[in-house]
Amino acid sequence: MTSAPMGQLIDAAGREHRPAEGPVRIVSLVPSLTELLCDLGLTGQLVGRTGFCVHPREALRAVPKVGGTKDVKLDAVRALAPTHLIVNIDENRRETVEELAASVPVVVVTHPCAPQDNLALCELFGGLFRCSGEALRLQAALxxxxxxxxxLRAELPAEDVLYLIWREPWMTVARDTYISACLAEVGWRTVPASAAARYPEVDWRAAEIRGAAGVLLSSEPYRFTARHLPEVEALGGRPAQLIDGEMCSWYGSRAVAGLRYLAALRRRLAVRGLNSPEV
Incomplete structure (x- = not known):
């Protein structure tokens, strides 16, 4: 996402929006952005969410669920009579969004590809929902x-790492993903350097994989645990380390804590080695 011209509120689909007028009823189909809406002080205007929208947990208990990010219950969304629908290009199905667009007055399309894109995201939401003060505070923190x-990236030499998101088949992330962009901010370059798919299968025999400094095992979407470490180290011939997937893949307001988490983790592992037991 890029910043819109001063005074314009343009989403990732190139659609220009106007600041909301009157009562606002928001349905969010994006977990990261549900958290952002709450952090912007908009919990009271949130009338629907997916089952994966779990943060902040207490604040969301009373907000109805409308299915998952891919299997949205269309009738449930319509019944909530939202004025605004928050969607994401990667996380939601296009056909779902198009069907809901026929009945929801405002559909806001998002597509952050790197941590700095969250600056424009905060600007868009701040202007659209008239909470610019909260948005400015989040931008400053980011x-x-x-x-x-x-x-930190300037202080430590860059390292190649393999970031695992799935087991059987073993899968990783390409460099054009938000996850890879986050890791790059602290000097971790994901391998392979190029791939036809955004989430390619891992070839454990490839020179890039064997030459990586280590392997990072994410907590989502597959929940890797300590019991997987010996298996991965045997396959890759490199030290392995668990990593909090939410801190690498959740955008919006989570990017602030995520970048600081990654910086602290990289600094600690630079001292203790990539196979440190701490996360």
Whole structure:
């Protein structure tokens, strides 16, 4: 996402929006952005969410669920009579969004591809939902986290790492994903360097994989645990480390904590080695 011209509110589909007027009823089909809406002070305007929208947990208990990110219950959304629908290009099905667009007045399409894209996202939501003060505070925190990550990147030499998201088949992330962009902010380059798919299968025999400094095992979407570490180390011939997947893949307001988590993890592993038992 890129910043819109001053005063314009343009989403990832290129659609221009106007600041909301009157009562606002939001249905969010994106877990990361549900969290962002709450952090912007909009919990009271949130009338629907997916079952994967779990943060902040207590604040969302009373907000009705409308299915998953891919299997949205269309009638449940319509019954909530939302004024605004929040969707994401990667996380929601296009046909679902198109069907709901016929009955929801405002559909906001998002597609952050790197941590800095969250600055424009905050600007869009802040202007659209008239909460610019909260958005500016989040932007300032994000700029600080980006500065900290880049300082670390300048301090430590870059390292190649394999980031696992699935087992049987073993799968990783391409460099054009948000996850890879987050890791790059602290100097971790994901392998392979190029791939035809965004989430390619792992060839454990490939020179890039064997030459990586280590393997990072994510907690989502597959929930890797400590019992998987010996198996992965045997396959890859490299040390393996568990990593919090939410801190790498959730955008919106989570990017602030995510970048600081990654910077702290990289600094610790630079001292203790990639196979440190701590996460």
């Amino acid at each position: 700029r600080g986290a980006l500065d900290e990550a880049r300082a």
